[in-house]
Amino acid sequence: MSRKNKLAVGIMVILGIAIFAYESRNLNFTQLHDTLLHLHWGWLMVALLMMLLSWVVETFVVQIFVAGEHDHLPFREALRVPLVEQLFNAITPFSSGGQPAQLVALMQSGVEGGRASSVLLMKFIVYQFMVLVNFILTIFIGFNQVASRFGPLAIFIIFGFIIHVVVIIGLLMVMYYYKFTKQLVHLALKPVGWFVGRERRDTMEAQMATKIDTFYAESLQLKKEKGRVVRAAALTLVQLLLYYSVPYFVLLSLGVSGVSVVEVIVLHVMIVMIVSLFPIPGGSGGAEYSFKTLFATYVASPTQLILGMLLWRILTYYLGMVLGIVALALVPKKRNSNT
Secondary structure, eight states: OOHHHHHHHHHHHHHHHHHHHHHTTTOOHHHHHHHHHTOOHHHHHHHHHHHHHHHHHHHHHHHHHHOBTTBOOOHHHHHHHHHHHHHHHHHSGGGTTHHHHHHHHHHHTTOOHHHHHHHHHHHHHHHHHHHHHHHHHHHHHHHHHHHHHOHHHHHHHHHHHHHHHHHHHHHHHHHHOHHHHHHHHHHHHTTTHHHHOHHHHHHHHHHHHHHHHHHHHHHHHHHHOHHHHHHHHHHHHHHHHHHHTHHHHHHHHTTOOSOOHHHHHHHHHHHHHHHTTOOSGGGTTHHHHHHHHHHTTTOOOHHHHHHHHHHHHIIIIIHHHHHHHHHHHSOOOOOOTTO
8 A cells, every 4th residue: 555545544544533523522421331331232243244245245246247258256356356445435535546446456366457447347337327226216215204304415315316317328328329429528528628728628538538439348348248237237236235234233233123224225325325425535524414414313312323323434434444455465466367
C-alpha cells in the first residue's frame, strides 16, 4: 500500500472515530454498558456471516467471468478482488478507486490486462443492473413509508435513483445504439470546448470514444455469453440481498423485536443510495445520519440506536477496510493463464 493510501486509511479511521465521538456525546454510558452486557452475540455473528458471505458470492461472480477454455482463477486469489475493492472503495471519493484496484489484483494473479479489464467491465454492468432492479423493487415496496416520515431524505433517494437510471440508459445506448451514442457524445462535448479549449476537448472526446469502443466490444461478448451473464446476475442479486440484510440481524442482536426483514432491507437499500451521493469516502457523516434517521422508529433507546449504528458501520465499512489491507498484503504468485 502506498503512503498516500495509508494516509487515506488513517484519515477515514480518525474521521469515523470523530463522528462516533460526536454522536455519543450525550450517551448514558451506564446504559451503554448494560446494553453491551445483554447483546445477543449469536445474532451479531449472523450479521457478520451475512457480510462475509456477500464477499464470497462476489468471488464466485469474479470466477464466472474469468473462467475460459484455458483459464481458471483459484478461489483464494479471486477472493482478493472484492476485498481489495472494499478497501479502495472505502478510501476514495465516490468509491472511484475500487475498479483500478480490482484490475491490479487480477493482473497480480496472472490475468492478462485486457482480459482483466473485460472481466471488470462485465462485472460492473451486471452489478449496476442488479442494483437498479433492487432499488426499483424497494421503491415500490417501501418508498411511501420513507417519503411520508423522512421528507428531506426522500429527495436524496430520488436523486440517487435518477443517477443510476442515467447510468443504465448510457450503458444500454452504447450496447444497442453505438454509432448514435458516439455522435451524441461528440455534440455534447462541443460546448465544453468553449470553456476548456478545443485541444483539451478533443483529448476528452478521444478518451471517451476509447471507453465507448471498449464497452461496446464487451457488450457484444455479453450478448454471446447469456448463460454466464444470467448466472452472474443471479449471484449478484444474492450478494446484494446478503449485504442489505445485515442491519436486520444487528437490530436482533440489540434485542429489537417485531421488525420485518423486508422493511429493514428496503431501508438499507435507501441508505446505500443516499450514501452513494456523498463525495466523502465511505459517505462518512451521511451514512451515520441516514441510519439514525431511518432506524430511529425501530429503536426507542438513543443508546441502542448509536450502538446499532456503530455495529452496522463496523460490519459494512471498517471490516472491509481491514480485510482489504490483509488481502493487499497477500500478493499471489504469478501464474500462467493456462494453469
